[in-house]
Amino acid sequence: MADLNAPPMAQALRDAGYRLTQPRLAVLQVLDENDAGLNPEAIYDRGRAIYPSLGLVTVYRTLDLLAELGLVRRVHSEHRCHSYASAGTDRHHLICAGCHRVTEFPCNGLDALIEAVRQQTGYTVTEHLLELTGLCPACQASQAA
Amino acid sequence: MADLNAPPMAQALRDAGYRLTQPRLAVLQVLDENDAGLNPEAIYDRGRAIYPSLGLVTVYRTLDLLAELGLVRRVHSEHRCHSYASAGTDRHHLICAGCHRVTEFPCNGLDALIEAVRQQTGYTVTEHLLELTGLCPACQASQAA
DNA sequence: AAGTTTATTGAAACGTTTTTTCAATAAGGG
DNA sequence: CCCTTATTGAAAAAACGTTTCAATAAACTT
Ligand SMILES: [Mn+2]
Ligand SMILES: [Mn+2]
Ligand SMILES: [Zn+2]
Ligand SMILES: [Zn+2]
Numbered sequence: 001m002a003d004l005n006a007p008p009m010a011q012a013l014r015d016a017g018y019r020l021t022q023p024r025l026a027v028l029q030v031l032d033e034n035d036a037g038l039n040p041e042a043i044y045d046r047g048r049a050i051y052p053s054l055g056l057v058t059v060y061r062t063l064d065l066l067a068e069l070g071l072v073r074r075v076h077s078e079h080r081c082h083s084y085a086s087a088g089t090d091r092h093h094l095i096c097a098g099c100h101r102v103t104e105f106p107c108n109g110l111d112a113l114i115e116a117v118r119q120q121t122g123y124t125v126t127e128h129l130l131e132l133t134g135l136c137p138a139c140q141a142s143q144a145a
Numbered sequence: 146m147a148d149l150n151a152p153p154m155a156q157a158l159r160d161a162g163y164r165l166t167q168p169r170l171a172v173l174q175v176l177d178e179n180d181a182g183l184n185p186e187a188i189y190d191r192g193r194a195i196y197p198s199l200g201l202v203t204v205y206r207t208l209d210l211l212a213e214l215g216l217v218r219r220v221h222s223e224h225r226c227h228s229y230a231s232a233g234t235d236r237h238h239l240i241c242a243g244c245h246r247v248t249e250f251p252c253n254g255l256d257a258l259i260e261a262v263r264q265q266t267g268y269t270v271t272e273h274l275l276e277l278t279g280l281c282p283a284c285q286a287s288q289a290a
Numbered sequence: 291a292a293g294t295t296t297a298t299t300g301a302a303a304c305g306t307t308t309t310t311t312c313a314a315t316a317a318g319g320g
Numbered sequence: 321c322c323c324t325t326a327t328t329g330a331a332a333a334a335a336c337g338t339t340t341c342a343a344t345a346a347a348c349t350t
Pocket of ligand 4: 242282283284
């Protein structure tokens with residue numbers, strides 16, 4: 001199959017022993033092309049532009065798969081929970097309340113906070129989720145107008 | 146009405162101009178008695194033990210209300226999104242992966258991180274969500290056994 | 291302590307989101 | 321190319337959440 005411009009995620013899928021199908025490749029491409037978090041429905045819509053017979057069920061299944069492999073990450077938000085964004089090295093999201101774009105940001109200085117919590121509570125901390133919400137420069141500008 | 150052992154949240158509800166109804170009091174009591182995050186269904190079940198004719202719709206409505214007043218906070222988790230836990234002064238959750246208990250921790254030093262992000266990205270940051278996941282001391286002990 | 295007003299309630303209907311089932315299909319190894 | 325079997329999409333079912341509305345009960349007034 002069209003292994004041509006296979007995104008890096010595709011290789012990871014193969015390596016994990018999964019078949020590289022057209023529907024999956026379509027979903028991967030959509031995720032690759034969209035920094036903002038997309039919900040399953042949106043992925044479905046864009047995916048069908050690439051592979052018209054794509055089914056919504058397959059979108060769900062593929063997202064589950066990718067999430068399990070850590071290739072994609074759920075974005076939680078107050079009004080519309082459960083979007084997905086491809087996971088970079090870091091897992092911290094900066095969400096624009098205006099255009100709903102999701103960016104990742106390097107997270108420095110959280111280790112100290114976590115260490116302090118560990119000492120105060122006795123918990124071992126293995127995972128963390130940090131999301132910042134605000135307005136991107138573009139949305140600030142259009143709001144000022 | 147039974148204003149007797151009214152939880153602190155009840156007073157806040159009243160102060161905001163809402164009626165202190167039996168169904169609401171039942172929901173408040175359930176939230177008060179449970180540190181772990183509970184989803185609406187679980188709150189409904191326990192709430193009916195207190196006030197049998199409680200409706201699930203009212204649970205949803207009460208949770209929305211409390212969330213709006215900042216008295217309760219959504220807990221996002223990987224396996225069961227959308228639980229609710231009563232919110233203290235601080236808004237950061239420490240979740241035990243073993244027993245699913247939710248505690249809050251004081252969050253110091255995040256301001257610096259947020260300021261750094263603001264400078265690097267140009268975003269204005271108005272909200273943030275920080276959740277730490279790990280194992281509580283008890284669950285660490287039972288896992289070591 | 292009753293009467294009055296009006297926010298609030300629960301049942302039912304509805305809409306949306308997600309999962310399950312299952313026969314048909316296509317991926318990829320031989 | 322053929323074969324095996326993972327994967328697919330449609331349909332049905334289940335889970336989840338919201339809206340509507342007549343009945344109820346909070347809490348203020350008298
Ligand atoms: Mn980090
Ligand atoms: Mn969530
Ligand atoms: Zn924006
Ligand atoms: Zn625990």
